[in-house]
Amino acid sequence: MFHKVKSVSALPEFKLSVQFSEGVTKIYDVSPLFDKWSMFAPLKDNPELFYTVEVDVGGYGIIWGDEADISCDELWENGEVIETPFDGLMSFGDATTLWSLNESTLRKAIAYGKLVNGVDVCKFGKQWVVSMAAMIREYGNPKM
Numbered sequence: 001m002f003h004k005v006k007s008v009s010a011l012p013e014f015k016l017s018v019q020f021s022e023g024v025t026k027i028y029d030v031s032p033l034f035d036k037w038s039m040f041a042p043l044k045d046n047p048e049l050f051y052t053v054e055v056d057v058g059g060y061g062i063i064w065g066d067e068a069d070i071s072c073d074e075l076w077e078n079g080e081v082i083e084t085p086f087d088g089l090m091s092f093g094d095a096t097t098l099w100s101l102n103e104s105t106l107r108k109a110i111a112y113g114k115l116v117n118g119v120d121v122c123k124f125g126k127q128w129v130v131s132m133a134a135m136i137r138e139y140g141n142p143k144m
Contacts, residue, residue, distance in 0.1 A: 089131055
């Protein structure tokens, strides 16, 4: 399964909080990379630069400008899972990407009672959020 990065935040002590599109958050420690790969040395020498981290286009990893990057697979495999109140929740956009569906399919599932509003899904403003458990129950494991 391919894991896309949804967001990243720099934390003290050269750690990153990485949220994946399937609603899992992991903490990744960048400091072991400083001695292993020279491209990460500027991050150690300039902590302000470390805080400029952002998600790469398409969510395939994270980047610091054009110099250093870390793939989503590395972040997933070597990050430490942490519990948050948002675990297992994802936007309809992320769910449709992971399951190769249209958003209209999910809206119809709500209308027909397959996905129950307030239990499986919830709308915040204009954004629908769905639980991973409900998606697996109704559509099986993600296609990606």
